[in-house]
Amino acid sequence: xxxxxxxxxxxxxxxxxxxxxVLEILRAPKPVxxxxxxxxxxxxxxxxxxxxxxxxxxxxxxxATSSTRNRSLAKEVVIAAVASTFLGFGSLFLLLATGxxx
Amino acid sequence: MAIVSRFAFFLLWISVLSxxxxxxxxxxxxxxxxxxxxxxxxxLFSLKVENVGSKVVSxxxxxxxxxxxxxxxxxxxxxxxGRGKVKASSVSLPTTVVEPEGMPxxxxxxxxxxxxxxxxxxxxxxDILAIFTHSLQPFPExxxxxxxxxxxxxxxxxxxxxxxxxxxTLGIRLPGGRVESYTxxxxxxxxxxxxxxxxxxxxxxxxxxxxIVHFENNYPFAVAHELVREIEISHWGNxxxxxxxxxVHGGAKTKGxxxxxxxxxxxxxxxxxxxxHLIFRLPPRAHSIYYRDEIGNISxxxxxxxxxxxxxxxxxxxxxxxxxxxSFTIGYGLPLQDFLFKVDGKRMxxxxxxxxxxxxxxxxxxxxxxxxxxSNGISASVPFPTKQGEEIxxxxxxxxxxxxxxxxxxxxxxxxxxxxxxxxxxxxxxxxGEPVMLISGFFLLFVACIVYMHTDMSISKSSxxxxxKIQLEEVQATVQQIQNIINQCLxxxxxxxxxxxxxxxxxxxxxxxxxxxxxxAQLKELVKELKPLATFLHHSPQASHIWPKVExxxxxxxxxxxxxxxxxxxxxxxxxxxxxxxxxxxxxxxQQQKLAAVRQEVDDLLEFLDEI
Numbered sequence: 175x176x177x178x179x180x181x182x183x184x185x186x187x188x189x190x191x192x193x194x195x196v197l198e199i200l201r202a203p204k205p206v207x208x209x210x211x212x213x214x215x216x217x218x219x220x221x222x223x224x225x226x227x228x229x230x231x232x233x234x235x236x237x238a239t240s241s242t243r244n245r246s247l248a249k250e251v252v253i254a255a256v257a258s259t260f261l262g263f264g265s266l267f268l269l270l271a272t273g274x275x276x
Numbered sequence: 277m278a279i280v281s282r283f284a285f286f287l288l289w290i291s292v293l294s295x296x297x298x299x300x301x302x303x304x305x306x307x308x309x310x311x312x313x314x315x316x317x318x319x320l321f322s323l324k325v326e327n328v329g330s331k332v333v334s335x336x337x338x339x340x341x342x343x344x345x346x347x348x349x350x351x352x353x354x355x356x357x358g359r360g361k362v363k364a365s366s367v368s369l370p371t372t373v374v375e376p377e378g379m380p381x382x383x384x385x386x387x388x389x390x391x392x393x394x395x396x397x398x399x400x401x402x403d404i405l406a407i408f409t410h411s412l413q414p415f416p417e418x419x420x421x422x423x424x425x426x427x428x429x430x431x432x433x434x435x436x437x438x439x440x441x442x443x444x445t446l447g448i449r450l451p452g453g454r455v456e457s458y459t460x461x462x463x464x465x466x467x468x469x470x471x472x473x474x475x476x477x478x479x480x481x482x483x484x485x486x487x488i489v490h491f492e493n494n495y496p497f498a499v500a501h502e503l504v505r506e507i508e509i510s511h512w513g514n515x516x517x518x519x520x521x522x523x524v525h526g527g528a529k530t531k532g533x534x535x536x537x538x539x540x541x542x543x544x545x546x547x548x549x550x551x552x553h554l555i556f557r558l559p560p561r562a563h564s565i566y567y568r569d570e571i572g573n574i575s576x577x578x579x580x581x582x583x584x585x586x587x588x589x590x591x592x593x594x595x596x597x598x599x600x601x602x603s604f605t606i607g608y609g610l611p612l613q614d615f616l617f618k619v620d621g622k623r624m625x626x627x628x629x630x631x632x633x634x635x636x637x638x639x640x641x642x643x644x645x646x647x648x649x650x651s652n653g654i655s656a657s658v659p660f661p662t663k664q665g666e667e668i669x670x671x672x673x674x675x676x677x678x679x680x681x682x683x684x685x686x687x688x689x690x691x692x693x694x695x696x697x698x699x700x701x702x703x704x705x706x707x708x709g710e711p712v713m714l715i716s717g718f719f720l721l722f723v724a725c726i727v728y729m730h731t732d733m734s735i736s737k738s739s740x741x742x743x744x745k746i747q748l749e750e751v752q753a754t755v756q757q758i759q760n761i762i763n764q765c766l767x768x769x770x771x772x773x774x775x776x777x778x779x780x781x782x783x784x785x786x787x788x789x790x791x792x793x794x795x796x797a798q799l800k801e802l803v804k805e806l807k808p809l810a811t812f813l814h815h816s817p818q819a820s821h822i823w824p825k826v827e828x829x830x831x832x833x834x835x836x837x838x839x840x841x842x843x844x845x846x847x848x849x850x851x852x853x854x855x856x857x858x859x860x861x862x863x864x865x866x867q868q869q870k871l872a873a874v875r876q877e878v879d880d881l882l883e884f885l886d887e888i
Contacts, residue, residue, distance in 0.1 A: 203617030203624055208513030209707060212611075226718075233722060237729050243753035247726070254722030262715030269672070273564055273609070275510035276672045276710045 215271035222264030229257035300329025301336065303441045304399065312429055312489070313451040314635050315497045315526065316349075316689055317408040325400050325439075332393035337376065337438050338386040338404065339482075344431075345384035347408045349637075349689040350660070353388045354403040366403070367391065379438070407689050409637045412493060414528030419598065421538060424492045425528045425549035426456055433461060433473050434483040441483070445474035448489060456490035496551035497598075499526035500638045503631055503688075508646040508671075511707055515615050518607040519631065523592075525550070526637070529599040539595065552595040555634045556606065558586040564609040569593070574604065622699045623651070629658065629683075630693035638688040645681040645698050649674055650706030654681055658696040661685075673710045744818070751819045754809050758826060759885055761806050762833055762878070768798050769840055776847055780860075785851050792844055799837055806830065822885070829881040836874045843867045 210218065233253045236245075269276055306323040327333050340348060353369040374387040394400055412427040419425060435444050450469040458466065464473045471489065501522045508516040527549050539547055558565075560583060567577045567590050576591035592602045617624045625645065631638055646669050647654065656664060663684040668677035681698060734742050775791035778784070813819045813826055843864050850860040 203619045203626075205613040206511070206616040206618050206623060207613045208511065209704070210513075212513040234725075237725060241752045241756055242729075242749055244756050245729075247730075250726050254719060254726065258715050258718035258722055261718045262711050265714050265718075266711045270512050274672060275508070275512055275514040275516060275609075 210267075212270075215267045219264055219267035219271050222260050222267060226257055226260030226262075226264045229253060229260055233257055300327060300331060300333055301394075301439045302326050302328050303435070303437060303439050304443065306435050306437075306441060306444045307447070308435060308445070309447045309449065310429075310431065311449045312412065312491070312493065313449060314495045315409075315412055315493070315499075316635060316637060317411045317429070319406045319408070321402075321404040321406070321435075323402050323404070325394070325402065327394045327396055327398050330396055332395055334390050334393045336388045336390065336400075336402065337374070338371075338388065339379075339383045339436050339438055340386070340406075341436065342382055342384055344408060344411070347411050347687075348384075348406060349409045349687045350405075350407045350691050351386060352405045352691075354405070355391060356401050356403065369402075371404075383436075385438075405691075407691055409687055409689060410499075410526070414598070415490065417528055418531040419528045419549065420532045421530060421534060421547045421550075421597070422544070423549075424454065425494050425497075425598070426454075426490060427493045427527075428488060428490050430486055430488045432483075433459070433464075433485045433487045434476060434479050436482065436484050438481050440481055441479050442477065444476050444479070445472065446487070447472045448487075450489070450491050451493050451495060453494070454492040456492070458489045458491075459487045461487075494548045496554075496596075496635070497525055497527035497549075498551065498554065498596075498633070498636045499524050500631065500633075500636055500641075501601075502640045502642070503638045504642045504644065505631070506644045506646060507625070507627060509612070509616065509625060509648055511612070511616075511648050511702065511704070513612045515610040515612055515625075515627070516607065517610065518605060520603070520605050521631075521633075522601070522603045523554075523596070523636075524601045525596045525598050527598045530597040534597065547595060547597060550595045550597045553589055553591045554636075556588040556590070556632045557634065558588055558608060558632050559610055559614065559628075560584055560586055561611050561614065562586040562588075562608045563611075565606070566608075567604065567606045569602075569604040619699075621701075622653070623702050625698040625700075626695055628693050629685075629696045630688050630690060632693070635690060639686060641685050641688040641692075643683040643685075644669075645683070646671070647679050647681070647698075647700055648702060648706065649676060649678045649709060651679055651700040651702040653701040654679060654698065655700075656681055656683065656696065656698045658683060659694050660692065673713050675709070675713075747816065747818045751813065751816055751822070754813050754816075754819075755822060755826065755885055758806065758809050758813070758829070759882060761802050761809075762829060762882060765799060765802050765833055765837070766878070768795050768802070769836065771795060772840055772844060776844060779847065779851060780857070783851065785848060788844075788848060788851075792841070792848075796841075803834075825881060825884060829878065829885070832874055832878050832881065836871065836878060839867060839871045839874060843871060 233250070236250065236253065266276070302325070304324045304326045306321060309320045309322075311318040311320075325336055338351075351371050353371045354366040355369050356366050369391065370389050371386050372389075374385050376385055379385060388402065388404075390400060412429055415426055415428045429448070431446070431448075433446060435441050435446075448471045450471065452469045455466060455469070455471075458464070458471055461473055463475070464471065473487065501524055502520075503522070504520040506516075506518040506520075508518070510516065530547075530550075558581075560581065562581070565579060565588060567574050567588075574590070574593060576593075578589040580587055588606070588608075590604075590606065592604065594600075594602070596602060615625055615627050617626060629643060630641065644667075645656075654666070665682040665684070667680045667682060669680045670677045679700075683696075685692070736742060772791065772795045775788050775795075779788040810826065810830055813823055819826075846864055846867065847860060850863060
């Protein structure tokens with residue numbers, strides 16, 4: 175998949191003489207890639223969403239079983255934050271894996 | 277024809293002017309080759325210019341009649357540095373429109389700037405490629421389904437130039453097939469669908485003699501009235517291209533009805549001038565290709581590709597006859613790393629400008645480069661003049677919208693399918709904008725749940741049932757706390773157990789004693805915590821049915837503690853007396869059994885309380 179940038183270098187150096195060409199190659203354009211390899215998106219999405227749903231389940235079980243007085247707000251917020259981080263990244267990668275490039 | 281009569285007047289003008297022309301340059305030889313095999317007219321002029329004057333000349337003027345110039349889509353001048361037959365690298369020279377003084381307004385002039393001034397007596401060889409659109413006039417203008425398409429092309433037999441031309445030839449390449457007529461000259465001949473005129477020698481400046489060729493050309497005259505190409509960049513790894521075509525058959529209009537039966541069954545009446553498929557040459561590794569129009573997906577398309585190219589062949593919903601229109605959309609994704617680069621801290625998109633379709637004329641091409649949200653400092657470098665603008669597009673998960681660079685160009689031919697560059701600044705942190713939005717969306721949902729669970733929604737705060745509920749909740753909370761403490765006690769017991777096991781392994785009596793001391797302290801602390809809770813439960817009327825169980829649990833736990841310590845001291849004693857392993861086991865066997873029984877009871881009670 176990785177293509178050498180030589181084609182584009184030639185494109186830019188075309189009107190220049192050969193002494194300039196060395197300089198051009200030194201500052202040759204580097205291809206920009208995605209922060210995470212595109213092939214990983216489906217698996218990442220599945221893993222993160224499963225993790226997210228696990229934490230969501232944990233959150234709701236905690237909400238339903240602990241009594242009003244014993245419930246700790248900090249614990250709730252922390253679980254909610256972890257669950258939403260997992261769900262957020264999971265759904266982002268789900269969008270990317272299905273071809274909706276946000 | 278009306279056009280010809282207009283030229284008569286034009287020639288008159290020229291004869292007046294011919295005396296007042298530039299005389300420093302002379303074209304010593306020009307070979308013109310005009311290719312009429314498709315609907316795009318490509319004219320290649322190879323000319324040799326000689327300086328006969330005394331001054332150094334740095335530019336060469338090219339003249340085109342306005343009628344031709346308005347259809348001129350592209351002009352390119354190549355200058356060969358090498359002499360003779362060995363051609364060294366050819367250099368493209370800047371060619372621009374100029375308006376020299378004292379020239380007839382019927383002509384449009386282009387000026388070629390020479391790389392270095394042409395000295396007296398010097399010669400220079402230039403290759404000029406001029407591309408014209410809409411220059412083949414269908415004649416007759418309307419044909420039936422069965423007819424072939426005849427078109428008329430007109431040009432001048434002599435090269436129209438502000439300079440004297442010494443030797444010149446003209447060759448016109450036809451697509452093959454019927455030639456209805458062509459203007460006869462003494463030295464004109466038609467050989468193998470190529471008409472040649474000349475050589476003509478020594479013609480003064482602005483010589484003009486119309487040449488008209490009437491021939492059959494059934495090439496698909498695909499003309500896109502408007503093409504909107506949207507190039508959307510996502511730094512998550514994709515360049516998405518969407519092309520909206522508004523296509524028309526630019527040849528002779530069709531008259532009479534369309535017979536599907538004839539079209540399908542009888543090859544002779546098939547409609548030679550119509551076309552029913554179009555070919556797109558897409559960049560390699562194109563993926564997620566779709567082809568649709570307003571009413572949905574069009575299933576008649578074929579696609580194949582290898583590592584170097586991708587080819588897409590689409591069929592419109594109906595064959596396109598002269599004057600018929602169709603509009604459709606194709607879209608495809610390309611891998612980001614093939615087109616986006618990082619240069620000097622800037623991002624650079626390097627992608628082709630024109631349509632990937634074969635031999636299409638685009639009357640009005642709009643290229644929209646949609647950059648990711650948060651990019652700035654946008655600039656473009658296009659190898660030909662375009663109209664540039666900027667707008668904002670709102671798409672998935674956007675807050676401020678994405679900046680869009682709009683490039684507009686009219687009269688676009690496949691030769692314009694060159695790479696162009698768009699530079700912009702982009703901070704990689706902006707990539708996190710989308711996940712942060714999704715995360716905050718989910719988080720708000722959870723916060724709503726938390727708020728709902730924490731809000732007391734009852735209207736009457738003093739009713740008996742409300743108070744009872746509050747009390748019940750308190751009891752429940754207390755029971756939970758008691759359970760917690762008991763569980764902690766059990767954990768301490770387990771630790772004590774572990775210390776005994778360590779003892780049997782290492783024989784370190786001292787550390788075992790320390791473990792007992794800490795366990796003792798912890799248990800005391802826990803019992804202290806337990807006391808107020810138990811008292812509260814004892815006095816609460818709501819807890820009357822649970823209280824016996826809780827009381828029993830606390831008692832059993834106490835019992836368990838005692839047994840635990842007893843066993844512990846027994847074992848430690850034995851070790852201090854240095855008794856054998858078998859002996860110790862015998863001594864604590866009964867205690868062990870009792871302990872297990874109590875533990876079982878405590879567990880049962882905890883389970884029972886859990887279920888309330």
